[in-house]
Each structure stands twice: as C-alpha cells, then as structure tokens.
Amino acid sequence: KTERLAAILSQTPVIPVLTFSDAKSGLETAKALRDGGLTVLEVTMRTPKALEALKAIVDEVEGVTVGAGTILEPEHVQQAIESGASFLVSPGSSSRLLGAASEAPVPWLPGVSTVSEAMQLSERGATFAKFFPAGPAGGPAFLKSLVAPLPELHFVPTGGIDMSNVQDYLKLRNVACCGGSWVAPQDAIDAGDWGKIQSLAKEAAALKAR
Ligand code: 3PG
Numbered sequence: 676k677t678e679r680l681a682a683i684l685s686q687t688p689v690i691p692v693l694t695f696s697d698a699k700s701g702l703e704t705a706k707a708l709r710d711g712g713l714t715v716l717e718v719t720m721r722t723p724k725a726l727e728a729l730k731a732i733v734d735e736v737e738g739v740t741v742g743a744g745t746i747l748e749p750e751h752v753q754q755a756i757e758s759g760a761s762f763l764v765s766p767g768s769s770s771r772l773l774g775a776a777s778e779a780p781v782p783w784l785p786g787v788s789t790v791s792e793a794m795q796l797s798e799r800g801a802t803f804a805k806f807f808p809a810g811p812a813g814g815p816a817f818l819k820s821l822v823a824p825l826p827e828l829h830f831v832p833t834g835g836i837d838m839s840n841v842q843d844y845l846k847l848r849n850v851a852c853c854g855g856s857w858v859a860p861q862d863a864i865d866a867g868d869w870g871k872i873q874s875l876a877k878e879a880a881a882l883k884a885r
Contacts, residue, residue, distance in 0.1 A: 680782035680803055683740055683762055684831065684851040687715045688882040689841065691858045692744060692833060694719045700867070701728030704859050705736045707869040711876025713858060717744040717764050720751050726758045733759030746783075749775035756781060764854075766807050768796065784831060788812035793821065793828055803829050803851060810835025815843040822849050838878060845882060 684690075691708055693716060695701040701724075705716055716739055718729040725743075732741050742762035743755030752775045755763055761781055765772060768785035776783035786805040787793045789812075796804050806818060809832035818830055832844045833854030844850050858875045862868075 676782040677800075677802055680762060680784065681851075683715055683742075683782070684803065684829075686740065687713060687880070688845055688852050689713060689858060689879040690715050690717050690742075690831065690833075690852060690854040691876070692717050692719060692854050692856045693859055693864075694721050694856075694861065695724060695728035695864070696722050697724050698728045698731040700864050702731050702735055703867065703869050704864055704872055705732040705739055705741075707872040708859060708876045709736060709739050711858075711873040711878075712880030713876040714738055715740045715742070715852075717742045717854060718760075719743075719745040720747075720755065721745050726754055729755070729760060730758040742784075746772065746776075748772070752776060752779050752783075764805055766805070768792070773799070787830075790821065790824075793825055797825060797828055802827055803831065805854065806830040806832040808834030809844070809853075810840075815840075815847060818844065818847050818849060822847070825849075841879070841882060 691713055740761050742764055743760035744764040746763045746765045749771050763783040766786040784805050786807040829849050829851045831851055831854050836853050836855040837857040841853050844853050858879045859872045863871045
C-alpha cells in the first residue's frame, strides 16, 4: 500500500481538498480540476452528500484518482471504500482509526502536527503523513526541521496553503506534494464558476514538486 500511495502522491504537486453539498457540483468541479491538469482529488466526508459525490466522480469522471478526506471514524473507512475511494486521508490519527485503516484495502494518509506523532507513525512503518494544519502548526520551517531527525518520513502539508506560499513547502526535500482548498474555493463551487476552478488548477498543476 505504501508504493500505491507513493505513486498517487507523485502524480501531482497539489491535491485539491473538496467539500460538496451535492453530486452535480462534485462532478463539474472534478472535471474542471482535471481539465486544468490536477488529477488527484480529495473529497472530504464533511457533508451528507459527500459519499454520493465521491461515487459520482469515481464512476463518471475519467482520468482522476479520488480519495476520501476527513476520515475520522472506522465506519468512514468502510463507507469510503464502498463508494470507490482510492485512498483515505485523516486530519490526525487515533488508535481506532489506525486499526481500521491498516486492514483497509487502500492506502491511508494520516495527519500529524507534532514530532512525537510523526515518530509514532514512523514506528508503525509509515513513510507518508499529512502535515495538518500546516500553517498554524509551524509551516515550512517546522517541516524543514524534521529532515535531519526523520529523513524517511515525507509529508503532504495541508491547511493555510495557497499560491503565495505553496512553493515554500514544495521545495523541501521531505514534502511529497501539498493539499488545499484554494484551487477550488467554496464560493466558486457554489457559484458554478468552473472556468475559475479550471484556471486555478492550471496554475497549480504547473508547479514543480521537487
Ligand atoms: C483540510 O481538511 O485538509 C483543510 O480543510 C484544507 O485546508 P485549507 O482550506 O486551508 O486549504
């Protein structure tokens, strides 16, 4: 599963973090992001229609790899997989989730925001973690400090990232790619402004990961 996760994360400099209130806006947003060049998407489990939107994208939008985000409960793991998620993302990790995710057939990207959490995941064999909330938890300077003591661990910083600071993360040798909602802002989704989402995606897709 680690190799599969590595392959997914290496496909893109940026993973859009998406929250949908209906399947149709999910479909249109996913197409706009793909057409802009972003092909790995994270659909958060924060709304009643999240699973429906995830499944619709998996079934109907070609050329994208779709993960389920904001996985907080072991029950979410099962539901996300049944809806077709290719990977799972959590803002942190808990012992219940660790158990459920290790048995899941798809890879899991757990969140960390401290050195001890990062060490605990390393101990369990993880090589990738979401760094969340990246800005408030210490930003690029924090991640840079982990390169020497934890050289095997690679991060997907998410939280407070946009075009103004994304390169500060992407240039670090322990950053795989970045996550964020700036490429598909909620107001653009709500307004159906797919052109805006496509152009934001294009700008982000042109970024170079290390
Ligand atoms: C997430 O769950 O990863 C965050 O809500 C994304 O953070 P952002 O909106 O600051 O990009």
